[in-house]
Amino acid sequence: MYPHMNVDSSVNYWLAAGAPSSKVVLGIATYGRTWKLDSDSEISGVPPLHANEAGEAGPYTKTEGILSYPEICAKLINPNHQKGMRPHLRKVTDPSKRFGTYAFRLPDDSGEGGLWVSYEDPDTVGQKAQYAKSKALGGVSIVDLSMDDFRGLCTGDKYPILRAAKYRL
Incomplete structure (x- = not known):
């Protein structure tokens, strides 16, 4: 779709332009970008999708189109949540590593709209940190540390995004 809009292409651009590695x-976000899905979205949730505006604001971020990592975790389907409850999102890991981690909920007749969120999880953060190390980059930058899970609500570990980067560098 957009072969030059990814980390590898961006890093290689700067290195080819003469920037010392x-x-x-490499910037790594602790927040996810969200979009409201419309009724034309495919049932698979696989990009490209039809979205008509920024997604709902989170209870902490209070900004449409942005959810912090803990806000995303709270919306993911997991065994501790009752089945059928909304507004849970289905997480999709991408073995091709073309799209990264994302989660979605399709629009339906319940009044709860569809939502798609693209975000980093500890696995993708670890991969990016390892990539930065393999390219001998100056390091990684965690953007925005206050949106990492500083209470340990997602996995029981505090700062899972920061930890994943730290342990792979």
């Missing part, structure tokens, strides 16, 4: 820092 030690001066290139």
Whole structure:
């Protein structure tokens, strides 16, 4: 779809332009970008999808189109949640590593709209940190540390995004 809109392409651009690898820092977000899905979205949830506006604001971020990592975790389907309860999202891990981790909920007749969120989880963060190390980059930058899970609500570990980057560098 957009072959040059990814981390590898961006890093290679700067390196080919003469930037020393030690001066290139890879940014890793602790928040997800969200979009409201419309009725034309495919049932699979696989991109590309039809979205008509920014997704709902989270209780902490209070900004449409952005959810912090803990806000995303709270919306994911897991065994501790009762089945059928909304507004849970179905997480999709991408073995091709083309789309990264994302989660979605299709629109339905219940009045709860569809939602798609693209975000980093500890696995993808670890992969990006390992990538930065393999390219001898200057490091990684965690953007925005306050949106990491500083209470340990998602996995029981505090700061899972920061930890995943730290342990792979």
